[in-house]
Amino acid sequence: MSTVTAPPTPKVELRAVRKNFGTTEVLRGIDLDVAAGEVAVVLGPSGSGKSTLLRTINHLEKVDGGSVRVDGSLVGYRRSGDKLHELREREILRQRTRIGFVFQNFHLFPHLTVLENITEAPVSALRRPRRAAEETARALLARVGLADRAEAYPKQLSGGQQQRVAIARALALEPGLLLFDEPTSALDPELVGEVLDVIRDLAAGGTTMIVVTHEIGFAREVADTVVFMDEGRIVERGTPAEVLDAPRHERTRAFLSKVL
Numbered sequence: 215m216s217t218v219t220a221p222p223t224p225k226v227e228l229r230a231v232r233k234n235f236g237t238t239e240v241l242r243g244i245d246l247d248v249a250a251g252e253v254a255v256v257l258g259p260s261g262s263g264k265s266t267l268l269r270t271i272n273h274l275e276k277v278d279g280g281s282v283r284v285d286g287s288l289v290g291y292r293r294s295g296d297k298l299h300e301l302r303e304r305e306i307l308r309q310r311t312r313i314g315f316v317f318q319n320f321h322l323f324p325h326l327t328v329l330e331n332i333t334e335a336p337v338s339a340l341r342r343p344r345r346a347a348e349e350t351a352r353a354l355l356a357r358v359g360l361a362d363r364a365e366a367y368p369k370q371l372s373g374g375q376q377q378r379v380a381i382a383r384a385l386a387l388e389p390g391l392l393l394f395d396e397p398t399s400a401l402d403p404e405l406v407g408e409v410l411d412v413i414r415d416l417a418a419g420g421t422t423m424i425v426v427t428h429e430i431g432f433a434r435e436v437a438d439t440v441v442f443m444d445e446g447r448i449v450e451r452g453t454p455a456e457v458l459d460a461p462r463h464e465r466t467r468a469f470l471s472k473v474l
């Protein structure tokens with residue numbers, strides 16, 4: 215008797231995702247699977263829809279068509295009978311806490327210390343006891359190399375340090391998925407490496423990640439999969455060697471010739 219094993223459910227599953235802003239079609243039918251533990255790097259020219267793609271996965275943007283599943287559940291919707299119903303805002307927020315999001319411009323709260331920035335969401339959204347949340351936050355700060363900056367305010371830190379705090383803050387929610395939106399593009403060149411090192415460590419530890427970046431060297435080294443977006447579509451997807459060294463699509467070749 216043969217045993218048939220079902221393929222594992224992807225951690226992230228996008229099917230025919232469409233998003234419009236007014237009359238502009240920004241996502242024009244995106245299909246994307248990211249498996250548990252996979253690191254997907256998304257490349258593409260400015261305006262191709264990379265940020266919007268991440269924001270639909272996190273339900274910061276509602277889709278106009280298609281579906282987004284994270285861990286098998288439809289983001290933003292629940293099913294009853296054959297019908298899909300939009301989830302209430304509270305449930306959407308709860309789902310969103312399972313997905314860590316690191317922005318280009320850090321988005322730290324300026325009036326809170328580093329430690330408070332990291333404990334804010336676990337205490338308020340997840341109702342973790344403050345003492346336990348602080349203990350976790352200190353461990354995460356050590357992990358991103360900032361154990362001694364817990365009491366500092368964001369403006370007292372360099373951009374690279376602020377971004378490492380933002381990563382620690384995302385990790386404090388113990389997310390099953392981490393999304394990075396150009397995490398190094400607001401940094402001075404000498405600070406890029408320290409942030410990429412932290413992301414590299416997370417990748418090596420098996421965290422599922424989707425990273426939008428223009429850092430081709432990082433993509434080559436860390437990505438399992440490289441996705442190239444152009445005008446709201448995924449036009450190429452493959453291993454770093456396939457997409458970066460032997461791109462099949464003319465638009466990918468043109469883009470790489472500018473950034474390499």
Ligand SMILES: Nc1ncnc2c1ncn2[C@@H]1O[C@H](COP(=O)(O)OP(=O)(O)OP(=O)(O)O)[C@@H](O)[C@H]1O
Nearest residue numbers: 235236238240258259260261262263264265266267
């Ligand atoms: N909230 C919005 N309202 C209207 N248009 C928007 C909005 N957000 C994005 N857009 C438009 O959607 C398109 C795709 O934007 P998006 O930020 O997703 O691209 P991107 O590939 O991430 O670009 P970049 O690399 O410059 O960040 C752009 O034309 C942008 O102007």
